[in-house]
Amino acid sequence: MMNALHADAGPTPPPVLEMRALEREFTRKPVLAERLLGLLGRQIDIPVLKAVRSVDLSVHEGEVLGLVGESGCGKSTLGRMLTGITSPSRGELDYNGKPVTELSGQALRDFTLDVQMIFQDPYASLNPRQKVGDILAEPLRVHRITRSETETRKRVDEALREVGLDVSYRDRYPHQFSGGQRQRIGIARALIVEPRFLVCDEPIAALDVSIQAQVINLFLDLRRRRNLTYLFISHDLSVVRHIADRVAIMYLGQIVELAPAARLFAEPAHPYTRTLLEQIPSVRNRKRKFHAVKGEIPSPLKPPSGCAFHPRCAFATDRCRAEAPLPRDLTETHRVSCHLFDNN
Amino acid sequence: MTGQDKTIPVLEIRGLQTVFHDAQGAWPAINGLDLTLHKGEVLGLVGESGSGKSVAGFSVLGLIDPPGEITNGEVLFNGRDLRKLDEESLRQLRGASLSMIFQDPLTTLNPVLTIGEQMVEAIAEHTRGATPDLRRRCAEGLARVGITSPAERLDQYPHELSGGMRQRVVIAIAMLNRPDLIIADEPTTALDVTIQGQIIAEMQELQRESGAALIWITHDLGVVAELADRIAVMYAGDIVETGSTDDVLDRPRHPYTRGLLNSVPGDTAAGEPLRQIEGSAPPLSRRPAGCPFSPRCDRASDMCLDQPPPPEADANGRVWRCYHPLPEEEAA
Ligand SMILES: Nc1ncnc2c1ncn2[C@@H]1O[C@H](COP(=O)(O)OP(=O)(O)OP(=O)(O)O)[C@@H](O)[C@H]1O
Numbered sequence: 224m225m226n227a228l229h230a231d232a233g234p235t236p237p238p239v240l241e242m243r244a245l246e247r248e249f250t251r252k253p254v255l256a257e258r259l260l261g262l263l264g265r266q267i268d269i270p271v272l273k274a275v276r277s278v279d280l281s282v283h284e285g286e287v288l289g290l291v292g293e294s295g296c297g298k299s300t301l302g303r304m305l306t307g308i309t310s311p312s313r314g315e316l317d318y319n320g321k322p323v324t325e326l327s328g329q330a331l332r333d334f335t336l337d338v339q340m341i342f343q344d345p346y347a348s349l350n351p352r353q354k355v356g357d358i359l360a361e362p363l364r365v366h367r368i369t370r371s372e373t374e375t376r377k378r379v380d381e382a383l384r385e386v387g388l389d390v391s392y393r394d395r396y397p398h399q400f401s402g403g404q405r406q407r408i409g410i411a412r413a414l415i416v417e418p419r420f421l422v423c424d425e426p427i428a429a430l431d432v433s434i435q436a437q438v439i440n441l442f443l444d445l446r447r448r449r450n451l452t453y454l455f456i457s458h459d460l461s462v463v464r465h466i467a468d469r470v471a472i473m474y475l476g477q478i479v480e481l482a483p484a485a486r487l488f489a490e491p492a493h494p495y496t497r498t499l500l501e502q503i504p505s506v507r508n509r510k511r512k513f514h515a516v517k518g519e520i521p522s523p524l525k526p527p528s529g530c531a532f533h534p535r536c537a538f539a540t541d542r543c544r545a546e547a548p549l550p551r552d553l554t555e556t557h558r559v560s561c562h563l564f565d566n567n
Numbered sequence: 568m569t570g571q572d573k574t575i576p577v578l579e580i581r582g583l584q585t586v587f588h589d590a591q592g593a594w595p596a597i598n599g600l601d602l603t604l605h606k607g608e609v610l611g612l613v614g615e616s617g618s619g620k621s622v623a624g625f626s627v628l629g630l631i632d633p634p635g636e637i638t639n640g641e642v643l644f645n646g647r648d649l650r651k652l653d654e655e656s657l658r659q660l661r662g663a664s665l666s667m668i669f670q671d672p673l674t675t676l677n678p679v680l681t682i683g684e685q686m687v688e689a690i691a692e693h694t695r696g697a698t699p700d701l702r703r704r705c706a707e708g709l710a711r712v713g714i715t716s717p718a719e720r721l722d723q724y725p726h727e728l729s730g731g732m733r734q735r736v737v738i739a740i741a742m743l744n745r746p747d748l749i750i751a752d753e754p755t756t757a758l759d760v761t762i763q764g765q766i767i768a769e770m771q772e773l774q775r776e777s778g779a780a781l782i783w784i785t786h787d788l789g790v791v792a793e794l795a796d797r798i799a800v801m802y803a804g805d806i807v808e809t810g811s812t813d814d815v816l817d818r819p820r821h822p823y824t825r826g827l828l829n830s831v832p833g834d835t836a837a838g839e840p841l842r843q844i845e846g847s848a849p850p851l852s853r854r855p856a857g858c859p860f861s862p863r864c865d866r867a868s869d870m871c872l873d874q875p876p877p878p879e880a881d882a883n884g885r886v887w888r889c890y891h892p893l894p895e896e897e898a899a
C-alpha cells in the first residue's frame with residue numbers, strides 16, 4: 224500500500240467511532256384519511272424507507288475511510304448519524320469507546336466539537352443572512368475557543384486562506400459566491416474548530432481539479448500534522464483511490480464490501496464494486512458510449528428480496544434472490560457480502 | 568454523431584459583459600464573452616472555481632440581479648436578441664425552449680412544495696392537460712433520470728430526498744418541456760458514474776430527437792472528454808481557449824489549460840500531494856492589468872503584464888488568448 228502513513232501500520236490504532244448494527248428508517252406522518260382509518264382500528268400501511276440497514280463499521284484514528292455508493296444509498300444519512308445530527312433508529316454508536324447516547328457534560332462538548340461535518344449541499348448549510356466572517360467566527364465565539372476578537376479574526380483569515388479564498392471575502396454573504404467558493408466556506412467552517420474527526424460529504428464535488436488538488440492536499444496535510452481522522456464520502460473513485468486508506472462500498476443502505484484501498488482497486492470482489500470500477504470516466508477514455516443503467520435500480524421503499532443487488536447482477540442465482548448474503552472475511556482486512564464467496 | 572445539422576446556430580453570444588458593483592466600483596465577472604453553439608452540439612464550459620461559468624449561464628438567461636448588471640453584448644437565441652426581449656417574453660422562453668439546470672438544486676426547488684406539485688406546475692405553464700396525465704409525465708421524467716418508485720417520490724418534499732436525487736429532479740424538470748437549449752451548470756457533480764452515464768444517455772437521446780443544444784458547465788474534465796464536441800476554457804471571466812474536444816485536451820495551447828489537465832488525479836501515487844496550479848485566482852476587484860493568468864503563469868514575460876492578449880485562431884477553428892502558447896506539436 225502506498226499511503227505513507229499506514230504502509231507498515233503495526234497494530235491497528237483504536238477505533239475513534241464504532242458503529243454496530245446501525246440503522247435509520249424514515250416514514251411520513253399519516254395523512255388525515257389514514258389517521259381516520261387508524262382511529263377506526265384499521266391497519267394503515269405507511270411506507271417505511273430504510274435508508275441505512277444494519278451497518279457495522281469502525282473508523283480508526285488517523286485513517287481516511289472512503290465511503291462510496293450510488294446516489295440515494297444512504298451515505299449522507301450514515302454521515303449525519305456519526306456526527307449526531309440524525310439519531311439512529313436502532314443500533315449503537317461509540318465515540319472513543321463510549322456510547323454516544325451516554326455522553327454528557329465535557330465529554331458531550333468534546334464530541335460536538337471534535338466531530339465535524341462538511342455538508343454535501345453548502346447552500347443549505349450556510350445562513351444566508353450572515354456574513355462569511357461571522358459564519359466562521361461563530362463557533363469560535365460560542366465555544367469560547369478564542370480569547371479575543373483579534374485572535375478570532377486571525378483564525379478566520381487563516382481558515383479562508385487555507386481553502387484558497389481571499390481574506391477580503393470575509394464581508395460577503397453566501398449568495399455572493401460561486402458554487403465552489405461556497406463549498407470551500409463549508410470546508411473552512413468545519414476546520415476552524417480544529418476537529419479530530421471529519422465527515423466529508425462530497426466535499427470536493429463542486430470544485431475544479433486545481434482547487435480539488437489544493438483541498439485534498441490540505442486534508443492529507445492535516446492528517447499528517449494533527450492525525451485527523453476522516454470519513455470521506457465521494458462518488459469520485461479516482462479521488463477516493465488517491466486519498467483513502469480503506470474503502471467501504473455501500474449499496475441500498477448496507478456495506479457490501481470493505482477493503483484497503485489498494486486492494487479494493489486491484490482486486491474488487493463484489494460484482495457491484497466491479498461495475499463501479501469499470502465506469503470511472505477519464506480524460507483519456509474518450510467518447511465512451513453511455514448506457515442507461517442495466518436492470519432496474521432498486522428502491523429503498525421496496526428493497527428486493529435476498530441480495531439487494533440481484534436485479535442488476537450478472538451472477539445472480541436463485542439463492543441470491545431468496546437469501547441475503549452475510550459478510551465474509553476474504554482476508555483479515557477484506558470483507559465482502561456476496562454468495563459468490565461463500566465457499567472461500 | 569447525432570444526425571443533426573450542426574451548422575445552424577442556436578445561440579450566438581457576442582461581447583457579453585456582466586459586472587458586479589460594490590462600494591469601490593464595478594468589477595467584470597465575465598468580460599466580453601464570444602461563443603457560438605449549433606443545433607445538436609454539446610459545448611463543455613470548463614474553468615476554475617470563480618472563473619465566471621455560472622454568471623455566464625445566468626447572463627444568457629437574463630437572470631442577473633443587482634448589484635450585478637449586464638453591461639454589454641448580444642445574446643442571439645434562434646436569431647432573436649434576448650437582451651432586447653421584455654421580461655414576460657423572456658419568462659415564456661425560460662423553462663420552455665430555453666432551460667437552465669442550476670448548480671445548487673435547492674435554489675430551484677421550493678422547500679414547501681412537493682416534488683410533484685413543482686413538476687406539474689413547470690409543465691402546466693407551457694402545456695394544457697389534466698393533472699393525472701401531467702403527473703404521469705412527471706413520474707416518467709423522474710424514472711428517466713434513474714429515480715425509483717417515482718410515483719411515491721412525487722409526494723415527497725425536497726429535504727426528504729438525497730443530494731443526488733434533488734440534483735436529478737432539477738435535471739428532470741429542465742428536460743420536461745423538450746427545450747432547444749439546455750444550460751446545465753454542474754448537473755452531475757454529486758452523482759456516481761452509473762447514474763451520470765444514465766443521465767448523459769438521456770440527454771443524448773433528447774438531442775437526437777429534438778436537436779437540442781447543450782452547454783455543459785463543469786470542472787470535471789473526464790465528463791466533458793466523453794460528452795462534448797467542443798470545449799471552452801474559462802479563466803477570470805475570459806474564454807482563454809476553445810476548440811474541438813480532442814484538440815483542447817490532447818494538444819492544449821494555453822498554459823492554464825495544461826495546468827488544469829495536470830491536476831487531474833490519476834498519475835500521482837496515492838497519498839502523495841497532487842499537483843495544483845500555484846496560487847489562486849484573484850478576486851474580481853484585483854484582476855491583473857495584462858493577461859489575467861500572468862501571476863500564476865510560468866511562461867509569462869513583460870509583454871504579458873502589460874496588455875491582455877488578443878484572441879488568435881488556427882485553421883481548425885481553435886482560438887486561444889496567449890502571447891506564448893504551448894507549441895502545437897506538444898501533446899498533453
Ligand atoms: N452576487 C454576487 N455578488 C458579487 N460577486 C459575485 C456574485 N455572484 C458571483 N460573484 C463573483 O463572480 C465570480 C464568478 O462567479 P461564478 O459563480 O460565475 O463562478 P463559477 O465559474 O461558476 O465557479 P464555480 O465553479 O465555483 O461555481 C466569482 O468571483 C464570484 O465571487
Ligand SMILES: Nc1ncnc2c1ncn2[C@@H]1O[C@H](COP(=O)(O)OP(=O)(O)OP(=O)(O)O)[C@@H](O)[C@H]1O
Binds near residue numbers: 250292295
Ligand atoms: N429526512 C428524510 N425524510 C425522508 N427520507 C429521507 C430523509 N433523508 C434521507 N431520506 C431518504 O434516505 C435515502 C438515503 O438518502 P441519503 O441522503 O443518505 O443518500 P446518499 O447516499 O447521501 O445519496 P446522494 O449520493 O444522492 O447524496 C434516500 O432514499 C432518501 O430519500
Ligand code: SF4
Binds near residue numbers: 537
Ligand atoms: S449475492 Fe448474488 S446477486 Fe448478490 S452480488 Fe453476489 S452474486 Fe450478485
Ligand code: SF4
Binds near residue numbers: 865888
Ligand atoms: S499571455 Fe503570457 S501570462 Fe498569459 S497565459 Fe500566455 S504566457 Fe502566460
Ligand SMILES: [Mg+2]
Binds near residue numbers: 298300343424729731
Ligand atoms: Mg448524500
Ligand SMILES: [Mg+2]
Binds near residue numbers: 401
Ligand atoms: Mg458555478
